[in-house]
Amino acid sequence: MSGFDSNPFVQSVDVNPFQDASIAEATSGGLETRDEFNPFSGDGLGSSKTIPISAALSQPAVLQASVETNPKSVAAAGAASLAKQQEELEKKAAELQRKELDLQNLAAGRGLPLSERVNNWPPVPRICPIKPCFYQDFEEDIPEQYRKICIRMYYLWVFHCVTLFLNVWACLASFITDSGNGVDFGLSILWFFLFSPVAFICWYRPVYKAFRSDSSFSFFFFFFVFFFQVAVYIIQTVGIPNWGNSGWISSISMIRVSVAVAVVMMVVAGFFTVNAVLAVILLKMVHSKYRNTGASFTKAQTEFSQEVMANRSVQSATASAATSAAQGMFQRN
Template structure:
C-alpha cells in the first residue's frame, strides 16, 4: 500500500463524524423489526424514516339522473293575470264550428251522391214483412237524408204523426163503446166515420204533410215547405173539430161525452158514466194533439224563415218540377203529336175536297 492510501484509510477511521454516521446506520438496520409495536420507545440514537401514506382512491363518479315522479301535475286554473276570452274570439270560434259543421255536411252529401250512383236505395217504409203482398213505398232514413241540425225537428214531426194515429185508434174503440152504450143513429154514424177516418186519415196525413216536410228539409225545397204549411194548418183545424166531439165528424169528444154522462146519470147507469168520462178523455187527447200541432207549425215556420226560402223560389221550383216531370213531358209530347196529326189531316182533307170540287166544275 502506498503511503498516501494508508493515510486516507487511517483518516476515515479516525474521523469522528464518519465513525458516528457509519455506526448509526449499521445499528438502525440491525435493530429494525417491522412487526414491533410502533409505540415502543426507540433506542436512543436511532432514527426512523417516515413511510408516505397511500394516495386516496377517488370514487367513480356517476352522471346526475333525476328520478321520475308519479305525481300528477296540479289542475290548471286560470289566474287573474291571464286575459279572459273576448267576445270577438268567442264569435270567431262559433263561426269556425259552424263552418266545420257545414263542411262535414257537404262531405256527407257528396258521399251520399257518389254511393247513390252505384247503389240503388231500397224503400224501407212502411216496415212490412217480406211475405206481405204489399211492399214499402218510401225510403226514410233521418241520418242519411236530413241534415244534422234539422233531424230533431223532423223526428218530432214523425212522432206527432204517430201520436195522431194513436188517438184515432183509441177513438175507434171508444166510438164502438159509445154506439154500444147509447145506440141510435148518431152513435152509429160516429162509429162508421171513425172507421173511415182511421183508414183514410192515417196514410193521407203521412203522405200529404209529413212527406212534404221530410222532403223540404232534405233538399231545402220552398215548394214543399208551402205545401206542408197549407195541409198541416188544415189538419190542425180538423183536430180541433175532432176534439169538440160531434157525431157527424166521427170522433168522440167533449159534446158527445157530456151527453153520454148525462144519459148515464138519468138512467142510473154507472157504465154510461164511465164511457162518457173516457170519451171526455179522448176529446182532451185530441185537444192536446191540436195544441202540439200549432206549436210545431210555428217552430217549422221559424226555421223556414231562417233558411232564406221565399214564395218566388217556391214558384220557380214548381215550374221547374213541372217542366222536368217525365209524366208532364210525355203528356206534352202526346198532345203536340195529336195536334200536328190533326192539323195535317185537316189540311189534306181540305185540299182533297177543293181538288174534287174543281174537277166537278170542269
C-alpha cells in the first residue's frame, strides 16, 4: 500500500542509469574486456571461445555469376563441332575405301586390283599370237574348304579332253580298218573341237565362279549344264554306231574286223566309262558343298536380274525399246 500512498506530485529523484553496479563493472574493464567480448558465445560476456563459420552455416549460399551467351562464341563452338564431325567422317570413309580395296585385291588374286588382272589361262608361250583368255588361281580365288573339289572338277575337264582326243585316234583306226566308219571319224573330230571348249565354258567355269564368289546363279547354271554332260558321257560310253564315239557297242562290233582296233576302242570306251562315273561322283560332291553355302533359287534369280540390268547391251536395248514405244504413243495421239 506504500505505492499508493506516495505522492505523485512530489518531485522525483533523478536516477542515473549508468550508476548501476553491473553497468559500471562492465564499463570499467577497459579495452581488454571489450576485446574478449564475443556476442556469439553461449557462455556469457567473458567467454573467449568462438564458433567457426563452417560449423555455424551447414549449407552456405553460393551466388553463381550469370554467363551471358555470345553469338560469336556459339558460332565458333558450332563450327569446331562440325569440323570434328567432318574429320571423323573422312576417317571412316578412308577406312571403308581401304577395306574395299583390300577385298578387291583379295578377289583379284595376287594382290592386284581387278582392273590390273592379267589372264593366265591357257598357259601359252609369249610368242604365240593367241593370248590367255581366262584368269585362274586356286590358291587365291577359291576358299580352302572348296579348293579340292574345284581342282578335281578341273582335272575332270582335262580327262574329258584327253578322252575326246583318244576317241579321234580310235575312230581313225576304225576308219582305216573299215572305210564304212568314216562318219564316226568325222564326228569324233567335231566332238573334240566342239565339246572341249564348250565343256570348259559351260560347266567348269561356272563351278569355278560359284566357289569363288558363292554365286547361286553360277551353281544353278552348272547343275543344269552338267546334268546334260553326264547324259552325254553315258551315250559316249554306250557307243552307238555312226555317232562318233568309240563306246562299248562300237568296240565289240569291231572284234570281227580287227582285234587290235577293237582293243584300242575298248580302252577309249573305258575312258568314257570313267568320265561318266567321276562325273556322277563329283556332281554329288558339288551338290553337298552347294547345300552348305546357303545358296538358293531366290538368290539366283536376284543375281541374274542384277547382272542382266547391269549389262550395257541390255540397258541400250531397253532404252531403245522404251524410246520406240514412247514415239509410237505420241504418233498415235
